[in-house]
Amino acid sequence: xxxxxxxxxxxxxxxxxxxxxxxxxxxxxxxxxxxxxxxxxxxxxxxxxxxxxxxxxxxxxxxxxxxxxxxxxxxxxxxxxxxxxxxxxxxxxxxxxxxxxxxxxxxxxxxxxxxxxxxxxxxxxxxxxxxxxxxxxxxxxxxxxxxxxxxxxxxxxxxxxxxxxxxxxxxxxxxxxxxxxxxxxxxxxxxxxxxxxxxxxxxxx
Amino acid sequence: xxxxxxxxxxxxxxxxxxxxxxxxxxxxxxxxxxxxxxxxxxxxxxxxxxxxxxxxxxxxxxxxxxxxxxxxxxxxxxxxxxxxxxxxxxxxxxxxxxxxxxxxxxxxxxxxxxxxxxxxxxxxxxxxxxxxxxxxxxxxxxxxxxxxxxxxxxxxxxxxxxxxxxxxxxxxxxxxxxxxxxxxxxxxxxxxxxxxxxxxxxxxxxxxxxxxxxxxxxxxxxxxxxxxxxxxxxxxxxxxxxxxxxxxxxxxxxxxx
Numbered sequence: 001x002x003x004x005x006x007x008x009x010x011x012x013x014x015x016x017x018x019x020x021x022x023x024x025x026x027x028x029x030x031x032x033x034x035x036x037x038x039x040x041x042x043x044x045x046x047x048x049x050x051x052x053x054x055x056x057x058x059x060x061x062x063x064x065x066x067x068x069x070x071x072x073x074x075x076x077x078x079x080x081x082x083x084x085x086x087x088x089x090x091x092x093x094x095x096x097x098x099x100x101x102x103x104x105x106x107x108x109x110x111x112x113x114x115x116x117x118x119x120x121x122x123x124x125x126x127x128x129x130x131x132x133x134x135x136x137x138x139x140x141x142x143x144x145x146x147x148x149x150x151x152x153x154x155x156x157x158x159x160x161x162x163x164x165x166x167x168x169x170x171x172x173x174x175x176x177x178x179x180x181x182x183x184x185x186x187x188x189x190x191x192x193x194x195x196x197x198x199x200x201x202x203x204x205x
Numbered sequence: 206x207x208x209x210x211x212x213x214x215x216x217x218x219x220x221x222x223x224x225x226x227x228x229x230x231x232x233x234x235x236x237x238x239x240x241x242x243x244x245x246x247x248x249x250x251x252x253x254x255x256x257x258x259x260x261x262x263x264x265x266x267x268x269x270x271x272x273x274x275x276x277x278x279x280x281x282x283x284x285x286x287x288x289x290x291x292x293x294x295x296x297x298x299x300x301x302x303x304x305x306x307x308x309x310x311x312x313x314x315x316x317x318x319x320x321x322x323x324x325x326x327x328x329x330x331x332x333x334x335x336x337x338x339x340x341x342x343x344x345x346x347x348x349x350x351x352x353x354x355x356x357x358x359x360x361x362x363x364x365x366x367x368x369x370x371x372x373x374x375x376x377x378x379x380x381x382x383x384x385x386x387x388x389x390x391x392x393x394x395x396x397x398x399x400x401x402x403x404x405x406x407x408x409x410x411x412x413x414x415x416x417x418x419x420x421x422x423x424x425x426x427x428x429x430x431x432x433x434x435x436x437x438x439x440x441x442x443x444x445x446x447x448x449x450x451x452x453x454x455x456x457x458x459x460x461x462x
Contacts, residue, residue, distance in 0.1 A: 041352065042352075044350075044351035044352060045349070045351040045352035045353040062350065062351065063451075063454060063455035063456045064264075064455060066350070066456065066457065067264040067265070067267070067268055067455060067457075068264065070267070070268070070271050070457065071263075071264055071267040071268075074267075150352075152278065152461070152462060153286075153346070153348065153462050154283065154284075154285045154286070154426065154427050154461075154462040155278050155279065155280060155283060155427075155461065155462070156278075157283075157285075157286055166346060166348065166354055167354060170352060
């Protein structure tokens with residue numbers, strides 16, 4: 001693929017500014033640690049009639065998984081705060097993700113399912129992308145807040161109450177994780193189908 | 206074995222199996238040792254990118270940092286939520302790293318609570334003397350490190366009251382507990398002085414049954430279940446962190462809620 005095939009849209013010539021790329025890959029690594037260790041923690045007291053296969057969990061046993069989870073937690077939270085703050089402050093979220101109109105989403109979804117959705121301009125997100133990217137940011141925030149409310153149901157009991165109490169917060173945490181994992185499956189599949197998008201997230205263009 | 210219901214009606218037998226599962230493999234040198242334990246990362250990269258021992262030592266350091274973060278977040282006055290009697294989990298689960306019929310059987314007639322360390326009065330306490338202490342009650346949520354929770358009703362003496370009576374130096378950093386079966390636990394002094402931290406002699410207004418820690422447990426609703434020792438036989442006020450059964454195996458030391 002040559003450089004000419006990639007549209008130059010951003011002001012500085014790159015599709016993703018450096019801070020987006022740095023945050024993205026820090027988050028990618030930290031979130032894998034969180035998911036792998038989180039599955040092991042889930043297995044200690046499953047909410048449903050299934051467990052995650054041990055081979056895809058992290059930590060070896062509950063204590064190890066908890067250590068990983070509460071270490072990577074800091075990375076996810078600090079990196080997430082930097083990302084969301086810069087996303088709002090630089091206007092990137094508003095520019096890239098808004099507006100999200102239901103009509104556009106339905107039209108783009110139909111186009112995507114019939115393989116007619118254009119993907120040429122990496123700097124412009126279609127309505128489905130906007131919905132998914134905005135959605136995963138919100139799911140991530142819910143994931144972090146429900147996690148904190150499970151971790152500190154006494155000191156931060158007001159937050160825990162917001163999620164319907166300790167036991168309910170565990171379900172919220174689980175489903176927010178499921179939403180993020182669902183996003184990741186689509187996200188990684190599309191990055192594989194459109195390799196230049198992966199290059200843009202690494203090299204910037 | 207997978208028919209687990211978290212709440213209500215936690216199955217005691219299954220919980221015992223859970224506890225057994227929580228034990229680290231005896232063959233494992235460190236709790237992260239071995240490629241399998243590195244799970245996802247190993248799979249993703251196709252190689253063991255993290256040295257087990259180094260990862261373990263870094264993770265332990267972060268865990269110590271988390272102890273400090275939790276101590277900073279801990280409020281001496283913030284109370285754990287309390288519940289009505291109707292919310293009590295029935296049956297309240299038995300939970301330990303051993304079977305229920307292997308739980309210690311303490312003879313109340315000869316039982317004496319030993320007191321040691323930085324206190325003015327090291328006299329041992331008989332059960333009758335302990336039962337004569339003022340009684341308070343709480344209905345609070347017991348939260349296990351595994352994630353499940355259960356609401357129970359506990360009666361006993363505020364631990365701060367007992368510390369006052371033995372003339373404890375409350376400037377000391379820790380209180381250490383020893384239990385009949387050899388289980389141990391260390392807690393921080395601010396938690397020991399928390400108004401809801403209780404020397405518990407009764408469950409649901411009846412003398413503590415063997416399963417729940419007869420003759421005495423320490424009920425701490427601001428900490429995970431494993432920081433609530435049962436069958437307590439000795440209390441020591443100390444400036445030395447003597448660790449504890451699960452903490453030494455890798456669970457976070459502070460384990461606050």
